[in-house]
Amino acid sequence: MPESNGHDAKPVSTGGTNGTPGNGNGNGHGSKVATVVAGAKQVQARAVEEIKETIKAPEKTDVWKSILRVKHDETPRSRALGVLSNVFLHLHPAKINRDAVAYKYTWGMGGMTFYVYITLVFTGTLLMFYYHPSKVVAFRDILYLESDVPFGKLLRNMHRWGAHLMVIMVELHMFRVFLTGSYKKPREFNWVVGVLLLVLTLLLSFTGYLLPDDQLGFWAVTVGTNMARATPLLGHAGPFGPQLGMTAFNDVRFGLLGGSIVDSNALLRAYIWHCVAIPIIASLFMIVHFWRVRKDGGISGPAPVVLESEIKEPRKV
């Protein structure tokens, strides 16, 4: 078949007419059926051929090319392009310092923190399907999750332990960044972004603590937010607070809890901070954080050591 190079279906109809003149004798009915059958067989043969080709070399199809945009063969060029032309991977450069891929420099802590964060967003979203942020119902939802929802218990456990793990990992990541001096020029700003991420991570964890609405969370948040009433100037029990007209009904604690005690308003506020506001803010800062890692010249090391005798004079202002 000479025209079978494209994925075009038109030639099929001409194949059908070709078969007609061969059957002169019998009644017209039989010959017509035969031509249609012959045509259908030809179409089938072509379809099989095309499917075989597609399976053998899927990267040649238009659909494949439209998704991946570039060739992926075993050349250094397409290896680099494979990373650079992928939305998720283009966070990375094409090549990096050969020693930086060793685990022992970064401990992979920043990356693993990010991964745990993604896991938390995933399990958290699933948990949201079963949770109502209102008094009485909230606690029952947790019981329901634990006993009736398929894998509900595993889901809740993963979210809980993931949160703890993330806090531990952020702190270790900061420890590593400090010990390698990676906050020094030109990465000062990224350290500051990192500190904000640390605070946001702790706040995420803290706001989530209240959501099961059990004794543990209730008292932890009560203890935590009681501190807010001692805020200097802005809390009703803090230094100079009363002098500025602060009462239990208009100070920062009232603003945080939406009331003077930890009650249904506090639960709703914790829920919105925990599930919407802080994740959005934290994600934005993470984007900036990763962007800056790239713009500051990638991971800081392992860099060649510098000797004391080689310190350059600081530039005069």
Add this chain to the structure above:
Amino acid sequence: MDFHQLWTILSTPDNVPIVLLLFVVPFYTWYALRQSFANDRLIAELEANPEMAKTHHRKVQPYKPGWAKEVHVWPYLLRIEFLAAIIVTVILMVWSITLNAPLEEPSNPTLTMNPSKAPWYFLGLQEMLVYFDPWMAGVVMPSLIIIGLMAIPFIDANPLGNGYYTFRQRKYSILTFIFGFIVLWVSMIVIGTLIRGPGWMWFWPGTTWDHNRLIFEVNRDLPDIFGITARVGKIIFGAIVVLLYCVAAAIGVHKLLTRTSFNRKILARMSVLQYVTMQVFLVIMLALPVKIMVRLLFRIKYIWVTPWFNI
């Protein structure tokens, strides 16, 4: 020895992260310091041998002249990332299958938990409540920690140790950070979790939590010891003592910072603003152990008593 009590504390699901911290923090400290010391040996070798310093590749990592400086991200980095993702997933799964997240009784404002503890990562601050008023422990200290952390890159004038582990070249900053992170943050968390019991009292691991235990502590204020009773007198006396502490601490810090010639060289690179900021944070940070000591050794509650705030 009450092993049952010990086990109850250690196996409380929310305390497991602390048990984990007890292992991972020392491990990573050791892991980092080991690399620091390896680099320090290399640095010492190169300082002693300028010829070698000219040609050496200056890393402890294995090195051959022909090797490419860089490698492809795919597969050399991505395969590690994928592997790490799988390992973290497996750890999280196993942890979640074997250990259930805690769920207590429904919240009840009329039934106080004893001890009622903040989430573990805030226990350092809760521990500070023993020694400071809530406005200090709950508001001022966290703010200072955040601002202080953010200030680090801008007050550290030491250009060495950027991008490699080292101890010798950054002795003071590393010791300060380890003091803040391990002594003041992590160990306070460990104390708050494993040692503080009902009434926030100190129970050594292995002793029984006695809910009826009472401790009669007579805590006095510093002005009272000196027989100062007038309100204005207390304000002025406290202010003077606090000021004296600040001056003494600042002088002490300065003495420490100018001990070695290398440090003096770094100090000369700092602007006045940098130096003052650094002093402020160091003096405040040192105030924590000082106040803790004053409280534990002399049973002194407040040093500076005013009608508006007490320190």
